[in-house]
Structures are given as C-alpha cells and as structure tokens.
Amino acid sequence: MHIPDGFLDAKMWISTSVLGAMAVGHAMRKSKLELEPRQVPQIALIGAFIFAAQMINFPVMGATSGHFLGGALAAMLFGPWIGIILMSCVLIVQALIFQDGGITVLGANILCNAVIGSWAGHLLWRAGADRLRGKWQAGLAFIAGWMSLVLAALGVALLLALSGTVSWPVAFGGMFFWHGIIGIGEGVITALVFFYLKERKWLVDGRAPHISGVSIQPGGEAR
Amino acid sequence: MKAKYRKSLLVLAVITIVLAGVVSLFASSQPDGLSRVAIDGGFDEKEKASWTYALMPDYSLPWLGDHWLGSAISGLFGLLVMGALVWLLFKWMAAKRK
Numbered sequence: 001m002h003i004p005d006g007f008l009d010a011k012m013w014i015s016t017s018v019l020g021a022m023a024v025g026h027a028m029r030k031s032k033l034e035l036e037p038r039q040v041p042q043i044a045l046i047g048a049f050i051f052a053a054q055m056i057n058f059p060v061m062g063a064t065s066g067h068f069l070g071g072a073l074a075a076m077l078f079g080p081w082i083g084i085i086l087m088s089c090v091l092i093v094q095a096l097i098f099q100d101g102g103i104t105v106l107g108a109n110i111l112c113n114a115v116i117g118s119w120a121g122h123l124l125w126r127a128g129a130d131r132l133r134g135k136w137q138a139g140l141a142f143i144a145g146w147m148s149l150v151l152a153a154l155g156v157a158l159l160l161a162l163s164g165t166v167s168w169p170v171a172f173g174g175m176f177f178w179h180g181i182i183g184i185g186e187g188v189i190t191a192l193v194f195f196y197l198k199e200r201k202w203l204v205d206g207r208a209p210h211i212s213g214v215s216i217q218p219g220g221e222a223r
Numbered sequence: 224m225k226a227k228y229r230k231s232l233l234v235l236a237v238i239t240i241v242l243a244g245v246v247s248l249f250a251s252s253q254p255d256g257l258s259r260v261a262i263d264g265g266f267d268e269k270e271k272a273s274w275t276y277a278l279m280p281d282y283s284l285p286w287l288g289d290h291w292l293g294s295a296i297s298g299l300f301g302l303l304v305m306g307a308l309v310w311l312l313f314k315w316m317a318a319k320r321k
Contacts, residue, residue, distance in 0.1 A: 001257040006271040032316045040313045045235055047309035048302045052243035055282060055298055057251040064259040065251035082313075089309050093301065099277035156257060166264040174260035182256050200231035 001069075001156055001179070002094065002101030003108055009163040013104045016159065020107025023115050024088050030081035036204050043078060047086050049193075050074065051093065058185060066182030071117020072148035073190045076125045076141070077202060083118030084110075112155035121148035121190070138191050145190030146183035153179035243298035247282070248291050 008016070050070035057065035070090070075083035088110050094100040101109050124144040132140055157171035165171075197203075254262060261267035279285075279300065284293035 001255060003257065004270040005273040006269045007261070007266070028316070031313075032320050035313060035317050035320065037317045040310060040317055041232065043313050044306045044310035045232060045239070048306040049235055049239045049242075051301055051305040052239045052247070052298065055247040055250060055301075056242060057253070057255060059251045059253060060256070063253050065253040065255050067250075067255065085312070086309060089312065090305065093305050093308065095274065097278050097304065098282050098297070098301065099272060099274060099280040100282070102272070103274040153256065157260075160266075165269065166260075166266050170264045171260065174263060175256065178256035178259055197231060197235070201228050202231070 001113070001153055001175075002091070003105040003112075003156060003159070005102030005104050007102075007163070007165055008105050008108055008159055009165070012159055012163040013108060016111055017104070017107035020110040020115075023084065024110060027081045027084035027088075031085050034079055034081060039078060039082075039204065042202060043082060043086060046070075046074060046077060047089055050086070051090050053189065054090065054094070060178065060181050064178060066178070066185060068189050069113060069117055069149050069152065069186055071113060071152065072121025072125070072145045072186070073193055075118035075122035075148075076144065076190070076194050077197065080118045080122040083122065084114045087114035087118060108156075108159050112152045112159070116155045117148045117152045120151045121145065124148075138195060141191035141194050142187035145187035146180075148190075149183040149186040150176065150179050239302060240299070243302045244295045247298045248294055 050068070050073070053068040053070060055067070057067045060066045071083060071087050074086045077083075078086070091101060091106065091109050091113060095103055095106055095109075121144045124147050125140060128140050129137060153175040154172065157168070157175040160166050160171045161168035258267065261270070279293075279297040282294055282297045282301070283289065284297060287293035
C-alpha cells in the first residue's frame, strides 16, 4: 500500500516528511550500534527479496489485489531499527526508479510501512516468542506479520482522514477490511521465510535470541 | 552447519531472482488494497504523479511499451539496485562503527 502523491494535504505530507526523516535518522544511529558485520550480506539479500516479493500482486476477491510488505520479517530477523532502514530503502528505490509511491508522501509511506510495519512485527514477536514453542510460535509469527500489515494500513487510513481526503469511517473500514485479508498472505510468507532462515542460523545470538528446544519444520506449520 | 547457512543464502537469492524476473510477469494488475479503497471512496482521481523522472515507471521500460521483457528487465534491475544500495549502506555503517 503505497500512498501516491495527491492523497495527503500539505499539512500532512509536510509533517510526515519531517517525522519520517527524523525516524530514519534515529534508526540509522541505532542500527550502527546493533549491526554485526556478518549480517551485511543477509540484509542486502532480504532487501532484494522484499523488493521482489512486493512486485507479486496476488488477487484478493476478484477485482482487487494485494502484495507482501516485509516489515515484520525484516524486524524479526534484524531488529526494528535495521528493519526501518531496510524498508525505507525499498520505498525510496520504488518511488524514484519505478514511480511506485509518491515523493511528497515518501515520509508518510516510511512512517506507515517502515516504522509501524517493523515495530508492530517486532513487538508482537518479542512479546511471546520466548514463551511459545512449535506450532504456537509459528502462529505468533503469522500474527506478527498480519498485525504489522493491518496496523500499517490503519496508519495510512489515519493520514487520509486527517488530510480530509476521505472520512475516517470509510478510510478505516476499507483499509481494515482489505488489509485484513491481504494480511493472511503477509502472515504466511513472514512465518515461512522467517523459520526457514532461523533454522539455518541467520539470527545473531543474544539480540534475537536463539530459542532452544524448538523443533519446527521450516515454516511448515504456518498454514 | 556452515554449508547449510551458505545454501540458504543461495536458495533465497534464486527465489528472489525468479520472483522478480519470472513470477512478477504473472502478478495481478488489479488495484491493490489502498487503490480499491480510493476507488470505492471516490478519491482515486486525486492521485497525481509529481515525480516524472522515474527510469522505469510501473516496472516497465517505456521504450518497450507493455512488453513482458520490459517487466522482467525492470524487476531484475530493481533487485540489483536494491541489493547494491543496501549492501553499500550497511557496509558503510559497519565500518563507521569501528
């Protein structure tokens, strides 16, 4: 869900641009402290994967489509700060090279898709990952993906309503309904890819703790 | 273990290339969730592109028109740009940390 230019009024796109820039600046400082050199190729690869996966629009109830976002996946693998930077890079490349998402609303898209998307996924996952096992943990990964997409969509709805573009009930109802469905795809892909990579020792020990005693076939139970 | 890790990098890279270069050609071109809400809410005509310098608008090559080759090339080009940008940015960040 990339907001195009023209959907937000001046006060909203200017304020979200400032907030978006501040968020990215802060995330850069935090990421620098957390980054492990061995993660660099992983992050680049996941960035390319998220970009590619976002191109795949799948049909949703006939005349509508949806696609993967990736904020939860990035944050669960690398933490929310690196997640924000990674998602912002995706949004910047999409807007500048492919005209996918507007320029004046780049800050707004970063706040919703990168900041909300990464933090929602991270918080949900961290809230229960250590306490759950097996299929319950896979279920949590699914919910983290679903929630991150739905909350990002509600962030977009809020910005549309505050801009006076459309009323809050219409924005909320529509964004919640469609992204509640698209979120199922988000949750499944998040869980599948996350557990596949987790099983292959992608997580940095200590930061995104390796959970002992868990035997999960890579993502198999997420469906 | 090391081999398993290396293999996962390769598997993910292959999946990514196939997604961008092949699967993307079969992606739905129906409006996405936000576009659907805009159409139903009657504000879709508010959209106006302010950035007209995009190299490959809508993941196509303008000089190739709607040709599938344009979509495949732009998808793969996007991957390269994304991978290179993120790699360089995080390499720089890892170096600055020292």
